[in-house]
Amino acid sequence: MEVCYQLPVLPLDRPVPKHVLSRRGAISFSSSSSLFGAPDPRQLSQRRGAISYDSSDQTALYIRMLGDVRVRSQVGFEPERRGSHPYLCVDFRTLHSRGETVGPVSGRRVHRLFSFQRHLHTSRLVHSATTCSHNPLHILDEDYLGQAKCMLEKVGSWNFDIFLFDRLTNGNSLVTLTFHLLNQYGLIELFQLDMVKLRRFLVMVQEDYHSQNPYHNAVHAADVTQAMYCYLREPKLSKSLTSCDILLGLLAAASHDLDHPGVNQPFLIKTNHYLAALYRNTSVLENHHWRSVVGLLRETGLFSHLPAEDGLNMERQLGSLILATDISRQNEYLSKFRLHLDQDDLCLGNASHRHFILQMALKCADICNPCRPxxxxxxxxxxxxxxxxxxxxxxxxxxxxxxxxxxxxxxxxxxxxxxxxxxxxxxxxxxxxxxxxxxxxxxxxxxxxxxxxxxxxxxxxxxxxxxxxxxxxxxxxxxxxxxxxxxxxxxxxxxxxxxxxxxxxxxxxxxx
Structure with a gap:
């Protein structure tokens, strides 16, 4: 079955390397020479994670073939630390220039470190997961500092201070909060999610937010996730939503602004950014956020144990939730919501109505800052x-x-x-x-x-x-x-x- 959002394959002048085709879908950071040649390691490490303005025909064909793509190739460069994206340092004079092909570099596998304490903590995670089969979630406590754990006991409070929580978790508020909520609802066991895959997925989500953005960063995502949790606990929702609805709502909240570049859609359009062309100037950022999280889900294999149709359906519903956060469509959703309320015809026993309410809840969570203390x-x-x-x-x-x-x-x-x-x-x-x-x-x-x-x-x-x-x-x-x-x-x-x-x-x- 073909995924509804996958774009048709277009021919290329030369074949795409197999290791590139196997990588996840997200944003592309390189020019055509970097994609098919041997890029300079320092240049790649500087570009990765920041939006590329390359608009060469070959790159455009490549992106259209794979969708919205960030390549994690096997070239020899170290992945950057969180927050190193130098977006604001982009020289606009080189927006449409081709990168120069340089000499070959020794290929070695780039390892994504998917824990806070690097390999040491990774070993402890795997060891604990195998030795504590009677209580596989016990390892969660190892990541909670005392004060952060106390705050999580009041995570349903509307006065929850996400800034303090982010400091207490050493900048890992999104991972810690989302993991806690998934565990609290019993979703990890219910959906038989692999602990290491889930941890890796959440860390990669947090990592792909740009911490140099004053607003659209991982702390904002954590704040939206906490607000979403508050709405999920409201009586009408808590009595009606299924476990799948809750899982989708929390994941959509955590990833709704994934890889946000810190500029708006009109900026991407007037600078002729390839994402604007790829999505035809419509919900450009939201489409990119959705494709990015789908890429992470597939790279980590978080839902790989589910039937293929269920996994694709989860991806589509995540996309529908994230696309609803496009504020340029605010009146469209608000008018539909108001009409339902006027006619009093919302039935939360209906799956489509529950999904619509999840969309409205996520929209509220996304712009709830003026409603905080x-x-x-x-x-x-x-x-x-x-x-x-x-x-x-x-x-x-x-x-x-x-x-x-x-x-x-x-x-x-x-x-x-x-x-x-x-x-x-x-x-x-x-x-x-x-x-x-x-x-x-x-x-x-x-x-x-x-x-x-x-x-x-x-x-x-x-x-x-x-x-x-x-x-x-x-x-x-x-x-x-x-x-x-x-x-x-x-x-x-x-x-x-x-x-x-x-x-x-x-x-x-x-x-x-």
Whole structure:
């Protein structure tokens, strides 16, 4: 049976090496000369993990034949450490240049180290898995530091501090959290997942997030996964979802932004990136995230023990969930959700309806930052704005049209967040509260209102500081008013009608 998303095979001028064909599908990092010749090891190690802008015809044919591909060939170079992707150092003058073929290098197998403590820990994993047959999950405790383990006992709390958890796990929050949740639901035993394969898969997922991205990194993926878990525990979902639904929901959350380059789709289109052409300028990043995780699943063989049709079905459903996070399709999903709620025809006994609710849950988890407590929400707001401004700086440097929200001279964090909350977050979470009217939903809407008020107040204070260098001290707040202790020094109320520029900012946010 042919996979529905596999592209047709196109002829090449020369055959593709067999060892390349056996590798996983993800992003390509090399030019045609690198694919079929002998690349320079240092050049490959610098390029691997960062987006390639090569657009040669032969490379395009190669990519179309295999799909979205990152080659892990057997050439002699060391895989990079997590976070070494030098995307922002790309010289735009060489975007479409062919790499030069250099002399041959001695071939040796590149080993992917799939544990935190390298080979030592790998040996311990295998040894423990074979000697502890009566309790194969016991080895999980070895990776948990005391404080991190205590935090996992409250992983269902909406106040869960993912930044602290990431520090306690030494930057391994995504692996630790996802492994814990899969184990907590009993999914590892239920689906008979190989422990070493699962650990390797999760580490590779975490590794393929770019840690130099201020926002779209592994910590964001861990935060979305934790939020997804909170939604899966809501009464309507917990009573209806199957184990397969839960497994797909957690894996989709963990991998929904896999290999995100830190720039948006319009940037890829206007720089003539091959991914934009490959996916015809439609859900470019989301398609790439999906193909990347499918490649990892196949490389690790995580589902290889399942019947072939079941494995393909899991891959397709993962794709459907990840593609739903395309924020440019926000109104499409929201209108469908609203129509279901108006007609009261959602039946969670229906597999397609359950899948749709999983899509909406993942969409909520992906943009739930404005609904977190102020201390967490403010950090996320600053990080995503920093990533926007980084893209704007690149565009200015290379004389490209600056994308909306990406100009640090005309936008502020407060303006961007108020627009985003008003026109994107509030409509979605209001409908989610109609579907699942629980304490969690009301808590999220409460934080959203208070955070919006805080940004409005900070924006007003900034305007006041600019116009009046020495203003009189503000009056003492009346007891019971204001944003409360969790909001710090935010304002008490939000404006009833937002400025016209805010709507423009909100519209621009849908490009990301």
């Amino acid at each position: 102020w201390e967490l929400s403010k950090q996320w707001s600053e990080k995503v704005t920093s990533e926007f401004f980084q893209q704007g700086d690149i565009e200015k440097k290379h004389k490209l049209e600056v994308s909306q929200l990406c100009d640090s001279q005309t936008n502020t964090v407060g303006d961007i967040q108020i627009g985003f909350m008003t026109y994107v977050v509030e409509p979605l979470f209001s409908e989610w509260a109609r579907f699942s009217d629980t304490r969690l939903s009301q808590t999220m809407l409460g934080h959203l209102g208070l955070n919006k008020a805080s940004w409005s107040g900070l924006r007003a204070e900034g305007s006041l500081d600019e116009s009046e260098p020495d203003p009189d001290p503000p009056p003492e707040p009346v007891s019971g008013q204001g944003p409360g202790p969790c909001l710090g020094s935010g304002p008490a109320t939000a404006t009833a009608a937002e400025e016209p520029t805010t709507r423009t900012l909100a519209q621009g946010s849908q490009e990301f």
